[in-house]
Amino acid sequence: MSSADKEFVKEIARRDEDPSQWYVDVIRKAELADYTPVRGCMAIRPYGYAIWELMQAGLDRRIKETGHQNAYFPVFIPESLLQKEADHVEGFAPEVAWVTHGGNEELTERLVVRPTSEAIICAMYAKWIQSYRDLPVLINQWANVVRWEKVTRPFLRTTEFLWQEGHTAHRTSEEAQEEVMRMLEVYRDFVENDMAIPVVPGRKTEREKFAGAHATYSIEALMQDGKALQAGTSHNLAQHFARVFDITFLDEDGQLKYVYQTSWGVTTRLVGALILVHGDDRGLKLPPRIAPIQVVIVPIAPKKARETVLAKASELEARLRNAGFRVHLDDREEYSPGYKYNHWELRGVPLRLEIGPRDIENNQVVLVRRDNGEKLFAGIDGLEEALPGVLDAIQRDMLAAARKFLDENSRPAADMAEMEKIITEKRGFVYAWWCGDEACELEVKERMSATIRNIPLDQQAARQKAPAAAKCVHCGKPAAEVAVFARAY
RNA sequence: CGGGGCGUAGCGCAGCUUGGUAGCGCAUCUGGUUUGGGACCAGAGGGUCGCAGGUUCAAAUCCUGUCGCCCCGACCA
Structure with missing residues (x-):
């Protein structure tokens, strides 16, 4: 940031x-x-x-x-x-x-x-x-x-x-x-x-x-x-x-x-x-599918154009609600647009829709994505048809971003020293071979307070993230399974 | 449950060392002017200083206890 x-x-x-x-x-x-x-x-x-x-x-x-x-x-x-x-x-x-x-x-x-x-x-x-x-x-x-x-x-x-x-x-x-x-x-x-x-x-x-x-x-x-x-x-x-x-x-x-x-x-x-x-430094960030408000409409209503803008915003709200979107019109007069942007970003609303005098002239609205800050323009006509694509993109990109983070923070460890270095310096998931002995599991926990989160069902994928040699991360004996170690909540 | 930190207005904090009429910023309320990334001016309201004891003429301040929250560990979704 x-x-x-x-x-x-x-x-x-x-x-x-x-x-x-x-x-x-x-x-x-x-x-x-x-x-x-x-x-x-x-x-x-x-x-x-x-x-x-x-x-x-x-x-x-x-x-x-x-x-x-x-x-x-x-x-x-x-x-x-x-x-x-x-x-x-x-x-x-x-x-x-x-x-x-x-x-x-x-x-x-x-x-x-x-x-x-x-x-x-x-x-x-x-x-x-x-x-x-x-x-x-x-x-x-x-x-x-x-x-x-x-x-x-x-x-x-x-x-x-x-x-x-x-x-x-x-x-x-x-x-x-x-x-x-x-x-x-x-x-x-x-x-x-x-x-x-x-x-x-x-x-x-x-x-x-x-x-x-x-x-x-x-x-x-x-x-x-x-x-x-x-x-x-x-x-x-x-x-x-x-x-x-x-x-x-x-x-x-x-x-x-x-x-x-x-x-x-x-x-x-x-x-x-x-x-x-x-979440990020601006607050919550919600995926559209579980966002109580998917689209928040912020009218830009200077005095001269107040009635026009609010009428249009209200009309848009009704249209989007009828089309099945969870939409909220923030028509509070006592707050500036900038204040509202921050207010709704903090609450994680996936998409902000701005409409002001200039937009109405151009028969368009401004859309701003919460997940990446991207600003888009969309025509007022057919907005119902355009929104699902945007919300789906947000949903998809949020999962992709989280998956990228997960992948980048999944690391192999061949022995205790490697494991400890990762756990203490970087954290994340550590893929390591485990012989199945509880004593080895416990030793990791005592030395670096990381536990086996689980033994992935997809062992084929897990092995690709683990060291090549199938040896237990603690005792070094032959191991049959790859486990995911991490510090946990 | 062990070790550490913090509790003062809705939020963030100062005041505590050295006891003497509780303050600041933001927020809130009223009026007016404003509105494309947290607007401005004027005025106003709001706190038995976490709680309970104690010391003292006098406690936010000192002492004891207690409750809560946060952090680091041990136990769990």
């Missing part, structure tokens, strides 16, 4: 000077969220919630297209239920909130505020599933969950957060595994195509997998500060929960069997990813 540009941004910290302050400033000044009297809990403001609603819409459509239905389960889970699955309770116990009283009376059994809903949903599935004809059960829930985190950050890690959690039950192991991969792909498709955030799909290590899962898969994104962010997870629960919750069905062959289950989720954390991947 040039020093001339710097003048335009007075409200937020410079991203390169104080990235953490920048992140918080963007959230507060763009009115996405604010701190509340409750530690670790934020209020999501209308503009931030509108983004989440668009994300919900994109995900919900895909979830339903893949055969799932929405349902709702209780926010409270009896202690005994949570404790049924040993790994599960061990994983979540440190971060659950307890309800001990109802009114003034102490409860005979404590309740946990759900940190995730496996337990309560499994209890219901045990009642609902009798026969192989009842399978598969394909249910999704939109809900809030609570995890008593020690360190919180708006959107990235809050005590209470919003998410969607899918919970499915299947007849066979193969079917469950297909479901796990199907939903991981749904997430990849949504995050890349709607949010313009490129991700690496892969399998989590034993150490990093979900508490109680047989296997966990994730999509991992890379933030502009070089830290990784888990953007979505999909778990194969196998029969772990079915056995303890006694979810059985009578199969075609007359045998009583346990179901195979999956669960998968994404959260409001994705809003944080949006900020960290696309």
